[in-house]
Amino acid sequence: MLNYARPSTLVFFVQGLFFWEVMKHMRVKSILNNSALIAFSEKSEECVLIGKGIAFNKRPGDPVDETKAEKVFNSRHARTEELIELLEDVPEKVFEMTNTIIRYANRKLGKDLDSGIYVTLLDHIHSAIERTAEGIELDFGMLTEVRMLYPKEYNIACWALDYINATMDIDIPIDESGFIVIHIIANETPNMDTGSTKKILRITKDITDTIMSYYQVKMDTSSITYTRFVTHAKYLALRYIKHEQIEQNEDSIFTLNPEAIEKTKDAIQVLNQKLKEKYGQSLSEYEKLYLTIHICRLLNIK
Known part of the structure; x- marks a missing residue:
């Protein structure tokens, strides 16, 4: 029996062949530096090629050495013009x-x-x-x-x-x-993007700083317990900016001691108010309950 490649694999293979076939017919339009140049095809399509030494000893009109191309920015790429301006500066x-x-x-x-x-x-x-x-x-x-x-x-x-x-x-x-x-x-x-990444880190820091400040404790930031708490805060922040709901695990919630909830509810309320004021969004009730679990583990609250 013949073994056929999956359609997706075949498509990528054909696209790759087409790309290199086009590259073989590209010529240098202008040199940006030894490792970057602007090239054009027979159809006058332009692109920026990046690769170590790809433009070394090249002149306008010379064929492009496709084996040295590491990245290609065609004219339709959103950041091509920005890249050209940077390379000129x-x-x-x-x-x-x-x-x-x-x-x-x-x-x-x-x-x-x-x-x-x-x-x-x-x-x-x-x-x-x-x-x-x-x-x-x-x-x-x-x-x-x-x-x-x-x-x-x-x-x-x-x-x-x-x-x-x-x-x-x-x-x-x-x-x-x-x-x-x-x-x-x-x-x-x-x-x-960079904006979302920064926001996740800011929210993560807001969560950890607020809880540490409320309970007036200093933790060993290299400890496994603290690392786990910060990791939970990161995923909370990720769900928060994406407006996603946490997967509900009833077993974990049912293990919560009512006294533990009582000891953490004010801290969580302070945090929730801070997040609402800064980012315009409150924590869901399930998110608060899971945060309670992690605060109890962090501070050994029984």
Whole structure:
């Protein structure tokens, strides 16, 4: 019996063949730097090609070396014009560093980040270098949450800072790593952008800060108990901004001690009021009950 490829696999295979066939007929229109150029096809369709050394020793009219193309931004891509403007303004050394960081991130994450990262991360790194040269520091304010919630992305960001500092002989502040994580997450997660990612982190911090402040306790932020609570706060924040309801698990709720509910209800009310004032939305009753469970576990309330 013959084994046929699934339709989706076949479609991607044909699309890939078509892409490389088109690439073979593309020629250089203009050089942006050694690793980026604008090309055009026989049908005069233009696109930006990015790849290590793809434009080296090339001249307008030369055929494109398709084997060096890592990313393609065609004229229909929403950020093509923005990328071209950046490449005309940003030093080539900064662009090369950004590409190296993106390759490193892709390798460590085991997947390719969305192509928008070439625009957002390049712009941020360029700005961070300029800020450092001018003695300007940005306060990220949520590094503790980032370290716990996105350890893999945070390690990538720290590597990126070390790499930039060594290459440029500067000392970019550690807070910039938080902003780099934001860009990675926004281009790693479907239907997510930097604004949504920042909002999730802000709400997560609001939840943890409010509870810690209400009970006037200081927790070991490296403890498993605290990490679990912050992780719950993150998923609560994600559901909150998406207006999603938590999956109801009656067994967990029935295990709640009435005294525990009494000891946490005022804290949850304070938090609910804060979220409503800042973001215009209250917590659902089920969300409050699950938050009660996690507060009790965090503070060992019986």
